[in-house]
Every structure is written in structure tokens, then in C-alpha cells.
Amino acid sequence: MTVSVLAAGLCSSVQDLGRVGYGAIGVGRAGALDPDALSLANSLVGNPPGAAGLEITLAGPRLKFETDVAFALCGAPFDTRLDGRSLEAWRSHRALAGSVLEFSHARTGTRAWLAMAGGIDLPCVLGSRSTDLNARLGPLPRTLNAGDRLPVGAPSDRLPRDAPRWSLDPRPWFGTADASPLRLLPGRDLSRLEQQSLEVLCRQPFRISATSDRVALRLDGGPLRFRHSLECVSEPLVEGVVQLPPDGRPIILLGEHPVSGGYPCIGIIAAADHARLAQARPGAAVRFTLISATEARRLLEERRRARSELMAHVRRRLEHT
Amino acid sequence: MSWPQFDSLGECSLIVRWEQRIDQALNARVHALATAIAAAALPGIEEIVPGYASLLLSFDPASWGGLRADPHEALRARIEPLLQQAYPALSGEMLEIEVRYGGADGPDLVTLANTHGLDPHEFVARHCAPTYQVAMLGFAPGFPYLLGLDASLHSPRRSTPRVRVPAGSVAIGGSQTGIYPSELPGGWHLIGRTQIRLFDAARNPPCLLKPGDRVRFVPISGPAGAGSELDA
Numbered sequence: 001m002t003v004s005v006l007a008a009g010l011c012s013s014v015q016d017l018g019r020v021g022y023g024a025i026g027v028g029r030a031g032a033l034d035p036d037a038l039s040l041a042n043s044l045v046g047n048p049p050g051a052a053g054l055e056i057t058l059a060g061p062r063l064k065f066e067t068d069v070a071f072a073l074c075g076a077p078f079d080t081r082l083d084g085r086s087l088e089a090w091r092s093h094r095a096l097a098g099s100v101l102e103f104s105h106a107r108t109g110t111r112a113w114l115a116m117a118g119g120i121d122l123p124c125v126l127g128s129r130s131t132d133l134n135a136r137l138g139p140l141p142r143t144l145n146a147g148d149r150l151p152v153g154a155p156s157d158r159l160p161r162d163a164p165r166w167s168l169d170p171r172p173w174f175g176t177a178d179a180s181p182l183r184l185l186p187g188r189d190l191s192r193l194e195q196q197s198l199e200v201l202c203r204q205p206f207r208i209s210a211t212s213d214r215v216a217l218r219l220d221g222g223p224l225r226f227r228h229s230l231e232c233v234s235e236p237l238v239e240g241v242v243q244l245p246p247d248g249r250p251i252i253l254l255g256e257h258p259v260s261g262g263y264p265c266i267g268i269i270a271a272a273d274h275a276r277l278a279q280a281r282p283g284a285a286v287r288f289t290l291i292s293a294t295e296a297r298r299l300l301e302e303r304r305r306a307r308s309e310l311m312a313h314v315r316r317r318l319e320h321t
Numbered sequence: 322m323s324w325p326q327f328d329s330l331g332e333c334s335l336i337v338r339w340e341q342r343i344d345q346a347l348n349a350r351v352h353a354l355a356t357a358i359a360a361a362a363l364p365g366i367e368e369i370v371p372g373y374a375s376l377l378l379s380f381d382p383a384s385w386g387g388l389r390a391d392p393h394e395a396l397r398a399r400i401e402p403l404l405q406q407a408y409p410a411l412s413g414e415m416l417e418i419e420v421r422y423g424g425a426d427g428p429d430l431v432t433l434a435n436t437h438g439l440d441p442h443e444f445v446a447r448h449c450a451p452t453y454q455v456a457m458l459g460f461a462p463g464f465p466y467l468l469g470l471d472a473s474l475h476s477p478r479r480s481t482p483r484v485r486v487p488a489g490s491v492a493i494g495g496s497q498t499g500i501y502p503s504e505l506p507g508g509w510h511l512i513g514r515t516q517i518r519l520f521d522a523a524r525n526p527p528c529l530l531k532p533g534d535r536v537r538f539v540p541i542s543g544p545a546g547a548g549s550e551l552d553a
Contacts, residue, residue, distance in 0.1 A: 024368070024370050125523075137462060185331065233375075234372060234466065235373070236376075237377075261460070265330075297389070297392075
């Protein structure tokens with residue numbers, strides 16, 4: 001099975017759950033910026049959660065399926081058409097050989113994930129099929145181009161022949177809390193901010209800069225200042241870290257962040273809010289609110305439990321369709 | 322304040338920090354703990370990432386009492402005894418790396434030498450004199466952070482980073498020197514370039530260098546024009 005790329009879209013790339021365990025040689029995780037959305041799309045077509053799919057961004061691609069295929073879309077709502085017919089997201093669909101799937105622009109949010117039954121079957125590079133665009137790493141170490149042909153594996157034999165007629169509720173996986181502040185855990189250097197900057201951080205909105213990418217969300221606003229200038233020794237970083245470079249405008253690290261760096265760390269976005277980072281749209285305003293580690297752990301546990309319950313539910317329904 | 326300190330970095334990572342300075346003995350402690358943790362084969366550990374003076378552990382909280390408990394404390398209690406082990410000096414191999422300094426290969430060499438009041442030849446001689454030690458790989462795949470830069474060559478990073486630094490560029494950033502393994506954005510000063518391939522995902526291991534390895538830079542003259550600024 002093959003899917004052909006007729007038009008590439010703005011920034012479409014092959015992603016799975018990323019590379020784990022290579023940080024010590026400078027290789028980061030990359031992977032889908034919202035792993036839950038990719039996992040749910042995979043579950044809808046009978047794939048394991050970490051099968052490789054396509055991450056599409058703001059303006060999606062036009063794809064041609066060379067054989068019959070089941071597919072599903074989760075994430076931000078795009079105007080999507082299969083052979084001209086409008087399609088619903090958060091559910092599974094069937095396409096016949098020769099069908100063309102066309103994405104327009106994201107109506108809200110930024111990214112969506114397309115899973116195809118069998119998953120994109122490129123060879124793994126360092127344990128993953130993900131594209132790390134910043135490091136130019138992966139079996140396809142770049143964004144999609146028109147003319148690309150992607151191999152798709154064999155679908156699970158548990159996948160029903162007919163498309164299920166039910167869909168998932170996008171909540172709480174997308175769009176529930178767009179206006180609410182991003183929840184922030186205090187970082188090592190938070191207490192070194194000037195008092196006024198601390199107030200600005202927690203009260204005023206910041207704007208997502210157009211220079212944001214899969215490496216980081218760069219924010220306009222503030223600027224925030226430390227009481228004294230800080231000299232940091234480079235140290236390992238994780239997704240969600242909020243760095244403050246000398247220009248005073250915060251940077252939130254995403255999945256393709258450098259494995260280490262030397263800017264001060266004022267906070268870490270709670271893991272339960274990482275999916276919202278993947279959907280932050282250039283020009284949009286974000287706010288922050290500080291929470292405790294205990295609260296962050298509770299939120300993450302709630303989200304993990306909801307995800308595994310939903311995926312078990314999808315598996316059962318597919319088996320009885 | 323007693324070192325090292327333990328700090329959480331989000332819900333799923335613990336970071337161990339020593340005194341915040343770039344120092345060979347401290348770096349040896351970081352790698353000793355990394356080795357001890359890897360050898361202990363603790364459950365649910367996803368990443369062990371050494372820094373200069375810090376060590377990051379990413380883990381699945383479900384393996385450390387779950388999110389209701391305090392998984393960072395549980396992991397810390399298991400790691401603290403490992404700090405009592407000896408800190409052997411890092412050992413590694415010795416590698417000579419040929420570098421064409423200046424010209425198109427090192428566009429910042431002359432300016433940087435001038436700001437230090439040094440003749441470019443003298444600057445290169447001081448860069449080639451030490452035997453460096455790889456402290457860590459980070460920033461990008463296979464990027465070696467090297468210990469041992471002559472204090473007279475320390476240089477604050479460029480105020481505006483370059484969008485593209487060519488692969489193989491030998492560079493100075495602050496008190497550090499390193500080599501860009503692939504074309505990347507970067508804010509360090511470029512003083513030369515090597516043809517050596519530092520990272521190849523298809524190779525096993527993918528990185529030419531590992532922490533503890535020693536590196537000497539050997540200046541070579543390139544094809545006509547490449548080293549012209551120095552020869553002038």
C-alpha cells in the first residue's frame with residue numbers, strides 16, 4: 001500500500017511517538033507534538049498507539065491513496081474532503097484506491113494527525129520513524145514534498161471491514177481550555193525574576209510569535225527581567241521548559257528542543273497542557289498560572305487514565321462493529 | 322549548600338545538579354553517577370542524560386509509586402546511595418582532528434583574534450595547543466562539548482545567532498569549544514572547519530566521539546583560497 005503526496009501543505013511530516021533513550025548522544029525525542037492525539041487516531045484504525053502517521057500544520061496536504069485504506073484524523077479541525085465530500089474528524093473512514101484526501105486550513109488550533117491502518121512503514125532510524133526537522137534526522141529527514149510516495153503497512157486483522165459510524169468526542173483532547181491559562185510549575189530561576197516581572201508573568205498575556213516551530217513556541221510580551229544577570233552552565237532540557245533568554249521574551253520548548261542548553265529556566269509547563277502547546281497558533285495570546293507539583297501530577301494522572309480508558313473503549317467497539 | 326542537589330524538571334524528570342561550573346572533576350562525577358544508574362538497571366528510566374555538572378533522568382512515574390505518591394522522592398532515595406561510589410577519571414580514546422582555520426572555513430577567526438588582541442596565527446596556536454576532553458554530547462545529535470579551552474580565548478556568544486552554521490564548523494562559545502556535526506542554527510564563533518563525520522545515524526555507534534574521549538586539533542592548509550586570510 002502506498003500513499004502519494006500530490007501537494008505537501010505548509011509543514012507536513014512523518015511522526016510517531018519519537019526517539020526515547022538517545023538523549024546522551026544529543027538526539028532528542030521529536031515525535032508527534034500531541035502524542036495523545038496521534039495515539040487516539042491510531043486506535044481508531046486498529047493500530048498500536050505508536051504507529052507512524054502524518055502530522056499536518058495550519059495548511060494541510062493533498063494525498064492520493066493508491067489502494068483501499070482505513071484512516072482517521074485527530075487534533076485541530078481542518079476543512080477536509082475525500083473526493084470532494086466533506087469529512088468529520090475524530091472518527092475512522094474508508095477510502096477506495098485512487099481517492100484523494102484534501103486538507104484545507106485549520107479552522108482553529110494548528111496541528112492534526114492522520115493515522116492510516118497499518119501505519120507509515122518507513123524504516124526506523126534510532127528506534128523511531130519520526131522526522132526531527134531541526135536535526136534532519138529520520139527515514140524521511142524533511143517535511144513532505146509533492147511527489148513523495150509513502151509506504152503503508154498491512155492493517156490489523158481486527159479492523160472491521162466497514163467503517164464504524166461513531167466518532168470520538170474531541171473533548172478533553174482538543175479545544176476545551178483555549179482561553180484558560182497554561183499551568184506552569186516553578187522553574188529553578190523563577191525566584192530570581194524581578195518582582196514586577198513575576199507579576200507580569202502571572203497576569204499579562206503573551207503572544208505566540210510567528211517564528212515558533214516544532215522546536216519551541218517563542219513568545220512576544222514582557223519583557224521579563226531577572227534581578228541580576230544570570231550565567232548558567234549548559235544542562236539537559238525537557239519538553240515544556242520555559243527559558244528566558246537575555247532579550248526577556250520567554251521560549252517554551254517543544255518536542256524538537258535541543259537536548260541541552262544554557263538559558264535560565266523560569267518554569268515548566270505541566271505535562272497535562274503539552275497538547276495545548278501543540279495547538280498554539282501564531283498571533284494567539286497565552287497566559288500563565290502557577291500550580292504545585294502535586295496538582296500537576298494529579299492532572300497528568302487524570303489525563304493518562306482518561307486516555308487509556310478511551311483507547312480500551314475504542315478497541316472493544318472496533319471488535320464489535 | 323550541599324551538593325549535589327536534586328530538583329524536579331516537570332512530572333517525569335529528575336535533575337541532579339553539582340556546583341554550576343565547567344570543571345573536569347565535576348564532569349567526572351556526573352558520568353560516574355550516570356554509569357552507576359545505568360548499571361543499577363532501575364525500572365522505568367527512559368533517559369539518562371549527562372551535562373557538564375548535572376544529570377537528567379527521565380522516568381515513567383508509574384514505576385516509582387505512581388503520580389499519587391511522590392515519584393521524584395522515591396527515585397531520589399534510590400539514587401542517593403549511588404553517590405557514595407568512587408569517581409574514576411573518565412577514560413577514552415585519543416583522536417586528532419584536522420582543521421582548516423580561518424578564511425571561508427572560519428569566518429569569525431580574524432575578528433575574534435582582533436577582539437582578543439591576538440595575531441590570528443597565535444589564536445590558532447592557542448586553540449591547537451591543549452588536549453581537550455569531551456564533557457558531554459548535547460545540543461544536537463553528536464555535538465561534542467569540549468573541556469580545556471585556553472582562558473585567553475573565551476568569547477561571549479554572538480549577539481545574533483547564525484541561521485545556518487555549516488557541518489564540521491569548529492567554534493567557540495563562551496568558555497567552551499565544540500564542533501557542529503551537521504548544518505544547524507548556532508550562536509558560537511566559527512574559527513575553522515573539519516571534514517570529519519561526527520554523527521551518522523546509520524553507523525553503530527552513531528557518534529564518533531563519546532564523553533571522556535580526548536581531542537587534539539591539527540591545523541592543515543586547505544585548497545587554494547580556503548586559508549587565505551591566515552596566509553596573507
